[in-house]
Amino acid sequence: MDTIVGRTAFVDLSTGIVNVEDTPQRLVRNLLGGRGANMAYLYRMLPEGADPLGPENVLIFGTGLLTGYPVPNSGRMSISAKSPESGILGDSNMGGFFPAAMKKSGFDRLVITGRADGPVYLFLSKGSVEIRDADCYWGLNVPDTQRALERDLGKGVRSAVIGPAGENRVRFATVMNARKNAAGRCGMGAVMGSKNLKAVTAAGDVPLEIADRPALAALRKELTQYLHASKIIKIYGKLGTALLYEPANKLGALRTKNSQLNQWSPKLNASELDQHIEGMTACSECTVHCRHVNKYGGEGPDFVSFALLGANVGIDNLAEIIKLNNLCNDLGIDTSSAGTLIPWAMELYQRGIIGDELTEGPLEWGNIDRVRGLLVDISQRRGFGDVLADSSQAISLGKLPPEASNYLISVKNLPQSDPHDPRYIKSFALGLAVSSRGADHLRNRPTLDILRLSEELREKVYGVSTVEDPTVYETKEKVVEFSETIYAVCDCLGICRFVCHGWNSPKLLGYKHFSEMMRLAVGLMLSPEQLSEIGGRVIDLERLINQREGITKADDTLPRRYFEDPMPSGHTKGHKIDREQFEKALKRYYHLKDWNDEGNLTPKRKTEIQDITKASGASLKR
Amino acid sequence: MFLKVTLGEPMWRDVGSRVTEIEFPGELPEGTVSLGQLAFRLGLSLADAESPLLIIVNGEIIPPDEMAGLKLHDCDHVELYIMLAGG
Numbered sequence: 001m002d003t004i005v006g007r008t009a010f011v012d013l014s015t016g017i018v019n020v021e022d023t024p025q026r027l028v029r030n031l032l033g034g035r036g037a038n039m040a041y042l043y044r045m046l047p048e049g050a051d052p053l054g055p056e057n058v059l060i061f062g063t064g065l066l067t068g069y070p071v072p073n074s075g076r077m078s079i080s081a082k083s084p085e086s087g088i089l090g091d092s093n094m095g096g097f098f099p100a101a102m103k104k105s106g107f108d109r110l111v112i113t114g115r116a117d118g119p120v121y122l123f124l125s126k127g128s129v130e131i132r133d134a135d136c137y138w139g140l141n142v143p144d145t146q147r148a149l150e151r152d153l154g155k156g157v158r159s160a161v162i163g164p165a166g167e168n169r170v171r172f173a174t175v176m177n178a179r180k181n182a183a184g185r186c187g188m189g190a191v192m193g194s195k196n197l198k199a200v201t202a203a204g205d206v207p208l209e210i211a212d213r214p215a216l217a218a219l220r221k222e223l224t225q226y227l228h229a230s231k232i233i234k235i236y237g238k239l240g241t242a243l244l245y246e247p248a249n250k251l252g253a254l255r256t257k258n259s260q261l262n263q264w265s266p267k268l269n270a271s272e273l274d275q276h277i278e279g280m281t282a283c284s285e286c287t288v289h290c291r292h293v294n295k296y297g298g299e300g301p302d303f304v305s306f307a308l309l310g311a312n313v314g315i316d317n318l319a320e321i322i323k324l325n326n327l328c329n330d331l332g333i334d335t336s337s338a339g340t341l342i343p344w345a346m347e348l349y350q351r352g353i354i355g356d357e358l359t360e361g362p363l364e365w366g367n368i369d370r371v372r373g374l375l376v377d378i379s380q381r382r383g384f385g386d387v388l389a390d391s392s393q394a395i396s397l398g399k400l401p402p403e404a405s406n407y408l409i410s411v412k413n414l415p416q417s418d419p420h421d422p423r424y425i426k427s428f429a430l431g432l433a434v435s436s437r438g439a440d441h442l443r444n445r446p447t448l449d450i451l452r453l454s455e456e457l458r459e460k461v462y463g464v465s466t467v468e469d470p471t472v473y474e475t476k477e478k479v480v481e482f483s484e485t486i487y488a489v490c491d492c493l494g495i496c497r498f499v500c501h502g503w504n505s506p507k508l509l510g511y512k513h514f515s516e517m518m519r520l521a522v523g524l525m526l527s528p529e530q531l532s533e534i535g536g537r538v539i540d541l542e543r544l545i546n547q548r549e550g551i552t553k554a555d556d557t558l559p560r561r562y563f564e565d566p567m568p569s570g571h572t573k574g575h576k577i578d579r580e581q582f583e584k585a586l587k588r589y590y591h592l593k594d595w596n597d598e599g600n601l602t603p604k605r606k607t608e609i610q611d612i613t614k615a616s617g618a619s620l621k622r
Numbered sequence: 623m624f625l626k627v628t629l630g631e632p633m634w635r636d637v638g639s640r641v642t643e644i645e646f647p648g649e650l651p652e653g654t655v656s657l658g659q660l661a662f663r664l665g666l667s668l669a670d671a672e673s674p675l676l677i678i679v680n681g682e683i684i685p686p687d688e689m690a691g692l693k694l695h696d697c698d699h700v701e702l703y704i705m706l707a708g709g
Contacts, residue, residue: 230672231670231672231673232672232673232706232708235631235632235673235704235706236708238632239631239632241708243631243632243706244706244707244708246630246631246703247630247676247703247704247705247706247707248707250630250676250678250701250703251676251683269630269631270631270632271631271634271635271640303708420707447707447708448707450705450707451674451705451707452674452685452686452705453674498708503708504706504707504708505672506672507672571683
């Protein structure tokens with residue numbers, strides 16, 4: 001039996017031509033959907049050396065294989081392109097209700113090329129794509145854009161939009177749906193803006209065909225009960241992820257003032273947050289409900305925003321942090337990058353490497369008004385905001401001195417998202433160094449490694465024997481490899497990380513659950529082992545894409561600070577990354593992946609992966 | 623014997639206060655209380671794999687392999703946090 005698939009639309013914004021075809025079966029069998037399938041198109045269609053903000057960049061909206069299906073936490077999708085922030089593979093993941101609406105408009109994927117002459121948006125309905133004029137929406141912020149589209153197209157539509165940051169090609173501009181659901185990383189919003197694409201709106205008017213509806217309903221009930229029995233799920237459902245601040249702070253593993261410090265104010269804890277919150281909300285098919293609705297007209301903050309717009313900029317006023325989070329979302333700015341780049345600039349100012357002439361006045365830690373003003377200036381590319389809008393590329397563009405690179409907390413030019421300071425947790429550090437999109441925790445962080453679980457439990461989670469101590473390097477390549485593989489599968493399916501085995505909990509959903517969900521939802525039968533192989537395949541494909549963009553072993557490294565500056569206080573005082581031990585762990589990771597000492601795939605594996613990408617049917621000529 | 627106990631999220635919500643004082647009345651061997659006894663009083667498990675505890679006694683983090691044998695003394699300050707990561 002063929003797998004139930006939707007359609008893939010090729011949209012050329014330069015010519016206005018749209019071609020729609022069924023998603024190829026062989027592609028689905030080998031890469032599922034979402035992130036994996038996106039990578040196949042990116043590999044096949046992205047010209048070497050393409051300008052990420054040029055018309056030749058390929059922007060791909062890809063729903064997961066299970067996105068929109070009635071299974072737990074199936075509300076996610078991947079948006080991929082060459083990143084204008086890092087200059088390499090860009091891939092960002094988004095939840096909310098738009099992904100399901102896109103799937104239910106008949107589309108697995110949109111492959112968008114070219115550049116429209118003026119502002120446009122795409123309207124997806126009943127399996128067709130229309131390119132429509134978006135002049136009247138251009139210039140609106142994120143919530144206003146979505147309201148305007150609802151006003152004009154009806155309340156049932158869901159839209160993925162950019163705000164002023166995307167329009168102005170801020171290199172870390174986000175694609176947003178609803179108030180807070182962000183495809184945050186890698187500047188996919190800037191890519192949309194560079195194509196004059198303001199929004200993608202989906203009517204959600206095509207019922208999904210389901211392979212075995214009654215059995216899927218029963219499985220859904222069973223899995224929901226299983227998830228709801230989890231203590232972790234219950235905690236996140238009541239308190240969100242902001243509660244992670246306190247244990248990280250107590251441990252002394254919190255990025256503070258550009259990682260010059262590792263602990264901050266105890267005032268920023270989840271109980272203080274209560275008075276600023278109206279309730280919790282969720283994405284499509286979500287069993288967790290981890291997202292706060294705050295009293296200032298927005299949603300959030302999550303742990304990343306909470307910590308990076310708080311501790312990392314030296315702010316301890318909770319209400320103001322929430323408002324900064326809301327501002328980022330309304331402007332369409334990635335809080336991870338903003339919360340790393342502004343502290344970077346603050347330290348450069350602190351050290352006298354940049355001065356008032358460039359920054360247009362003092363840039364002091366904890367100055368809320370200054371941070372607020374900078375976020376607006378970034379979105380408008382105005383004054384010093386224009387410098388920061390170029391993110392790490394500001395150095396190569398000559399807007400910041402070369403010395404600035406010594407203080408940037410980034411890997412492969414992507415500012416770090418994880419608020420945890422990885423100098424203490426060696427597996428986190430290794431993960432950041434090898435993550436395919438740069439310094440990002442969602443790709444491969446072996447979160448449970450911080451918990452010092454028993455050896456027996458660790459073996460149940462990871463399938464192999466590993467060392468419990470998070471401060472040593474031995475065996476950490478195994479936990480990174482396990483994590484990156486299962487997370488890749490999650491992203492290919494469109495399943496949220498929060499219910500993924502190994503992310504927050506040693507329980508929750510793993511390969512056997514995914515296998516069963518797929519069989520009953522879309523009729524695709526793959527064993528847990530085959531799913532794990534697909535995860536590895538995605539990682540290898542991403543390696544090929546990055547190598548084509550110039551990534552080498554030298555880029556699988558960490559910020560200078562992590563090697564040279566010991567953590568200054570608390571339980572983690574003195575910890576840093578030992579270069580020699582790190583290099584050994586990196587080499588072990590390469591070998592675990594069957595890569596050579598330089599981090600290259602074998603020729604046979606390269607050919608195998610390239611052959612699979614052909615299943616997309618795409619090529620440069622398209 | 624009294625212990626000052628600080629509780630992190632979400633444990634304090636069941637108790638009603640982030641900082642509380644817990645009395646262990648009567649004669650105790652060597653004037654001490656075990657971590658297990660304290661955990662029992664608070665309705666917590668030291669062996670919860672899904673959410674292990676980060677335990678700090680008088681400012682020092684207690685390694686997991688020392689928790690079982692730890693003895694608490696009169697006026698010790700014990701901080702208990704669920705050791706979570708994620709985000």
